[in-house]
Amino acid sequence: MPSPDPSHVSSTAKSTGSSAADTSADGPGWATPTARRPVEADVTLPGSKSLTNRFLVLAALANGPSLLRRPLRSRDTLLMAQALRDLGAGVDDTTAHGSATPDWVVTPATLRGGAHIECGLAGTVMRFLPPVAALANGLVTFDGDVQARVRPMGPVLDALRVLGAQVEDDGRGTLPFTVHGTGRMPGGSVTLDASSSSQFISALLLAGPRYDGGVTIHHEGKPVPSEPHIEMTVETLRDAGAIVDDGDANTWRVEPSEINGLDVQVEPDLSNAAPFLAAGLVTSGRVTVPGWPQHTTQAGDAIRDILDIMGADVSLSREGLTVSGTGEINGIDIDLHDASELTPVVAALAALADSPSVIRGVAHIRGHETDRLAALARELGARGAVVTETEDGLRITPRPLSGGLFHTYADHRMVMAGALLGLRAPGLVVEAPDTVAKTLPDFVGLWHELVEPGSATP
Secondary structure, three states, X not given: OOOOOHHHOOHHHHOOOOXXXXXXXXXXXXXXXXXXXOOEEEOOOOEOHHHHHHHHHXXXXXXXXXXXEOOOOOHHXXXXXXXXXXXXXXXXXXXXXXXXXXXXXXXXXXXXXXXXXXXXXXXXXXXXXXHHHOOOEEEEEEEOOHHHHHOOOHHHHHHHHHHOOEEEOOOOOOOOEEEEEEOOOXXXXXXXXXXXXXXXHHHHHHHHHHOOOOEEEEEOOXXXXXXXXXXXXXXXXXXXXXOEEOOOOOEEEEOOOOOOOOEEEOOEOHHHHHHHHHHHHHOOOEEEEEOOOOOOOOHHHHHHHHHHHOOXXXXXXXXXXXXXXXXXXXXXXXXXXXXXXXXXXXXXXXXXXXXXXXXXXXHHHHHOOOOHHHHHHHHHHHHOOEEEEOOOOEEEEOOOOOOEEEOOOOOHHHHHHHHHHHOOOOOEEEOOHHHHHHOOOOHHHHHHHHHOOOXXXX
């Protein structure tokens, strides 16, 4: 993926507007609030995107209806829900069980072709659904945002061909492409290189129980990134009654079997919690996220140890996770290979620290929503930090930060990183804040309430 270039992003990149009231993707940007006092807040967050979309896929393939309680409603999950509707499943709101936000009832049905799947910029949609589409009767086309057309898809498309599907992508290994569904898949064994995304493995595992011979996946290549996400997939499959063997290194086997309907409550999104918790450290304040799970497969849980190492007091209780600042932010030397989605927030913290930091093991995030390493190096550097890209990460030396326009490259995690920097950099304006709707539509309002409680939010 090419390095981000401000000349190629939206027109907002060239604007110097700073009205906090204008937060549209086509407006001048979001003037982030500067912390004038320590933050003190409980921040309740919606459900995990990763879990919501895995539950949606399994529910659509199940042998009966499912109830998903407190699902995340964001661009990525709404795209997944609509895609499954287009393939024939029912995904309907219900206000049962006293939920403040409507739950989803998912009713499986015979999968149909003739559908067009709009992926947006959602890796889970573009990667999880082709193996599902192979079970449909007829053609299913896939496309997404312009930025999505450079995200790697080749390994999962090639794997589907080996397992018995016909896929047309004109040799690109990216969007757009067409899956020729026949109503069934032979399945079997396949070897692929998942070193650029763990989602390739999760995608095949999720649909694998419905394949005639199940699926055995062998990974061959550099270490798989974000392995906790594969553990999440395995756990959700087992919760639905599938038989999964992950006992051998770099090999996963799911047996052909029924998928049972689910009745699950979706955990809070722990990666989305990271900037809020980090604000407690940055401002010497206190932030609590209620409902933090005692056990989880979410990679975002790593933020607990990261903030502890960087100087925070961190406490997990039945009520939730609490992070308190101590007045110091320590530099860090850390491998984020298994929790790479935390890289933008950790990098922003490193730019605010009192000593240099090194982030390792995240070369694969060059292929995320944008080239995150290049984007972070460019934007943190433009604000004053000294940042060097390495082969697999970043070296960050803090310096006094200035305000100005913080480009986000259609990447929701860059919006969160910019908001964190803005706590200490007056006049910082985040480009295209609506990008954050990908996983947390209410982020801007929640952030203002955190930093300036009771103020009018944009």
